[in-house]
Every structure is written in C-alpha cells, then in structure tokens.
Amino acid sequence: MIAAIVLINVERGMVNETAERLLSIEHVAEVYSVTGEYDLIAIVRVANYDDMAGVVTSEIVKLPTITKTHTMMSFKCYSRDDLQQAWDIGIE
Numbered sequence: 001m002i003a004a005i006v007l008i009n010v011e012r013g014m015v016n017e018t019a020e021r022l023l024s025i026e027h028v029a030e031v032y033s034v035t036g037e038y039d040l041i042a043i044v045r046v047a048n049y050d051d052m053a054g055v056v057t058s059e060i061v062k063l064p065t066i067t068k069t070h071t072m073m074s075f076k077c078y079s080r081d082d083l084q085q086a087w088d089i090g091i092e
Contacts, residue, residue, distance in 0.1 A: 017065060018066060048092070
C-alpha cells in the first residue's frame, strides 16, 4: 500500500465543508484539521503510484475551495502496533 500526506490550504471559513468533500474521494482515508501553515491534512492510500497521481491531481485539486496543496509521499510506516507485533513474535 502506498501512502501520501497531502497538506492543504482552503478558502477562509471552508475547512469543514472541504474536509467532508475530501472524505468523499475514493482513497482518501483520513482528513485532519490542523494548526499552523496548512488548514487540512489528507491521508491518501492507494495500491500503485498511477492511482496516487489520479487522486491528487485529478480529484483533490479540483475542489474549488482548495487554494494550495503540498504532497509528501511516504517511504515507510512506523506504528506502535507494528512494534508490539514484532515483540510478540520475538523479533529483536
């Protein structure tokens, strides 16, 4: 599974509406409202890179309330669950 973090700026007062619209896009797994330079962060998960390009450039950026995006592709996911499973089976 390929994941990307999409940092998003939206028009003033449109955070909630934009977040809901983002969640209606296939492969957008989660959307967070955040503080700082960006208004929203969308987590996108797809099976291949071609799908990622389609989601980000053909779907997300077409939302009229989005003013700017910055996409970061992930290399590897680290989670507490993965770590706990490794300890449970004795991997050191």
